[in-house]
Amino acid sequence: YPMFDQSQYVDASFSVNFSFYEEVVKGLSTSQKTLPSKYFYDERGDRLFQAIMHCPEYYLSRCEQEIFESRQAKMAELLFSKRQRIDLIELGAGDASKTFHLLKYLLENQYMVTYRPLDISAHILFELAADLRARIPQLNIETIPAEYIRGLEQIVRQSSAPKVLFFLGANIGNMTKIEAHTFCRTLRSKLQQGDKVLIGFDLIKNPRIIQAAYDDQDGLTWDFNINLLTRINRELGANFNPDLFEHYCTYIPETGECHSYLVSLVAHEVTFPDRKISFEKDELIHTEVSRKYQRWEIDSMALTTGFSPVHAFLDNRQWFVDVVWEA
């Protein structure tokens, strides 16, 4: 990509080292256009997602928050120790609004923990570290700006302490079922026997409730999706006109998958530094899958990926589950 200034990109994404440009161009060059959802999270994307977490339709965060606020003691007892320092790795930590309560509880109750939050957004990690250092000064914290597996490999090289790995917020929903299986198997291969994982899954429920969560009235999810195009413009030198696209999402009860798209409203071309991408009227860019699970699928996923199910924390309405598995 001769005209693409790599150094500029590296700066814009705070040195997280993978090829945004290559993935974008590849995704837009197939007949079924796609963009990876992991790129939603630039500075504005982080802010929009935080707003989504507070909007009335997006029940997921509130369900998991309820679990974390009411079950800290049980979580501490199941996962941590007062005699041995344990690494708490959090994949996709974001603002760690759920983990915060547990961390506080652990330190107030003499559990020994090193918190290792990992996120693709170096920006949010920077804010998180500052926030936690102010609110829980005695906490040991080491941030890792990286994608999931690469970051985990880095941690495993650096520390031999027993590990508890958190993967919250239904982030696993951004994978198809097959991808999730492969991912859990990879997690298992990086962990030692006896290490534990706690994974948040959104559960299958009335389809209207799910559909609404991804199509909120205030248009936050709309802006969140469209923001991907403005990010591509800024960081990769493209010229998407965001007004020529709209957000569309559809939940398919048979598969438990909610799919999000950007729809091109007119036939037009978008220019990148080294190529043009053409869009037909009504052509879609697939941007995200958010998969919902049945309870039995989750248990069977544990067993087929080398984990033993230990416990399931549910919210009052049983809309969301945080499962604990042991490696």
Ligand code: AVJ
């Ligand atoms: C952060 C991946 C859990 O899929 O529910 C929210 C992202 N997308 N609204 C999800 C998201 C649209 C969210 N996760």
